[in-house]
Amino acid sequence: MSILNKMFALKQFCRNKGYSTVLKRCLTLNVDTAFDNKVYRLHQIETGPSITSELEKAEALKLFKQMDMVRRTENALAGLYREKKIRGFCHLVVGQEAVCVGINSIMRPQDTIITSYRCHGWAVLRCESISGVIAELLGFQSGAARGKGGSMHIYGPQFFGGNGIVGAHVPLGVGIGLKHKYTNDGAVSVVLYGDGAANQGQVFEAFNIAKLLMLPVLFIVENNYYGLGTASHRSSANPEYYRTCSFLPGIRCSGMDILTVRESTRYGFKHILDGKGPIIVEMMTYRYFGHSMSDPGTSYRDRDEISSVRERKDAIQHMKNMLVESKLATPEEIKAIETENKKLVTAETEKAFKDKETPVEELTADCYKSFPFPMRVPKMHTWIPHKNIGKYGSVSK
């Protein structure tokens, strides 16, 4: 039986059974036309992740809710940026929601995550509150980083942040993996990076050491086809990032189907926890906005490309379709979740706005944990004593 037939048969099986408490699905959706009829592309491994996936109703609705929440928060931030309430960079993750939500759903409490500046999705999932994320971008004192970090530098429990330097966080993630192995805490370090970042030399240095030391690191390439205005085939001699390393196995999957994201992540975790060493998973996804809010994002790709992905591959719409088709949720239930999220984002935004910009007294705070001397500021002969204000050590367990 060809793979296509097999999948069709499985699909029929799922349909005929008319599941209503469990979403069981054959995985087919891909953004990459080069996939043909395959769900996964594999490098140096025989059997890939499962081609079927199951979700219980409660979990399915939770994941839908999270994806919808990430998108709504991003859209709210886009609005605030347009109103000039948010300054500087604002890299939105709209279009790529299935990646962070899917990976997050497989991670256990002990596992850690580090990602690039495109980090709002993780911030929504990991930070103490959504109002804290919004407040951070507003530059307010109640922000997750007290207004000091902004869009690119947000941290939360077991979430080591966004990083503004393309590629730099990849070795950092391997270092976090070193800690997991060193203390034998059983955790996996998940390291996300973009297709543009994938070319940085230090990424390959990190691969090498991760493999030599057999560190528990799951490398995930969030391939959205562009690094700023450069399409991946113009930036990479080999734009198939799951097979850029001769000694690390790899998987390529759709990043627009939360089920393939989950199955690939699950496979990666198992591979690592079985002691087989680090592995690369490449998730094919797409960003709808420009690189950052002020990039129209249309000079290097045409509008048709963006709208066709939106119409045909959208991760959230796909999830909704799956929920309804499998009779796991009614359109009304979905609508109710959306309404609830909408209210929540409005409430969290209002809550964020109750606060104000971080006061000047915090200027020199938290530059060190301890420092013996006051710190110099622009005013002539003026030094401000050093102090700590933030929640010391509240990221690492």
Next chain:
Amino acid sequence: MASRGTITMKNMTTLGKVLSRRNFSTSKALGAKQLTVRDALNSAIDEEMERDERVFVMGEEVAQYDGAYKVTRGLWKKYGDKRVIDTPITEMGFTGIATGAAMAGLRPICEFMTFNFAMQAIDQIINSAAKTFYMSAGRVNVPIVFRGPNGAAAGVAAQHSQCYGAWYAHCPGLKVISPYTSEDHKGLLKAAIRDPDPVVFLENELLYGVAYPMSDEALGTDYLLPIGKAKVERPGKHVTIVAHSKAVETSLEAAKTLAGKGIEAEVINLRSLRPLDFETIIKSVVKTNHLISVEQGWPSCGIGAEILARLMESEVFYHLDQPAVRITGADIPMPYTKSLEAAALPRPEDVVEAVKKILKVK
């Protein structure tokens, strides 16, 4: 990123008008043509590429995207793939490649999307570009220009807002330029491209969209400014204010306020951080007997620290009526939020206050 260029441009049109109006009244070139710093850089590169086949541009988004901040706009269309090369986001690699090409006789202009990312490549800039001429006892020169925006932009936080003036000025073998006006940018970039040594050319994103007057001479294709020569941007007799890049603007604004109070400040635009034109500073201090340095970079081992140390070491020290003073950026990584960002950088009022203090006026 690139996108930020667009916003900046928008914000800058109004600021540009204000600034150019001011410059208009103080500039000798009355009625001169206005040119933005961005266009001044663009024409410098264009003219030098036209003049010398060996000159080429390499960097992230420099070709098809027209430059992240549109400095290289139109050059790829004009010169094609061979001479305007888009690179992947791999600074260490392409900086080394550009440096190697320079060693072999080409004249690369290596663009960093911002100098923050040149930190990925700083080993090639210093260990390969800066030191090779000396290590080879003059046998291998490295005629390369490393350029891009430096220093604090607006609202982009710690990893994207840092002045590398002092970092590079520290290194023998490099020439380091930190220009202010459009004439500075054009004349010095052209000189840098023609220079036989490696030059670090530090621009400022917030100045790209600002228009300054250009003399007829400066509009010509042979306009060169000498590397290592400062410019007295505004003459005065009571106090010398030395600054580079955006801090020159801060100093000029302060000087204007001070003029209203009868204090004539002499503002020196350093233009070049290495070689550093100490002669011009000496001449000024001998006249004013007071010195304040202004910079956006950090205080420790900064440009101001260097100038003050040289004053201490020289006879001009005896011409000082008061200890010289540094006004610098705050000694912390740059915060994101506007309230803290503003407090982390020298403002005209900080300079005014310092001048009044050392001149002991109220």
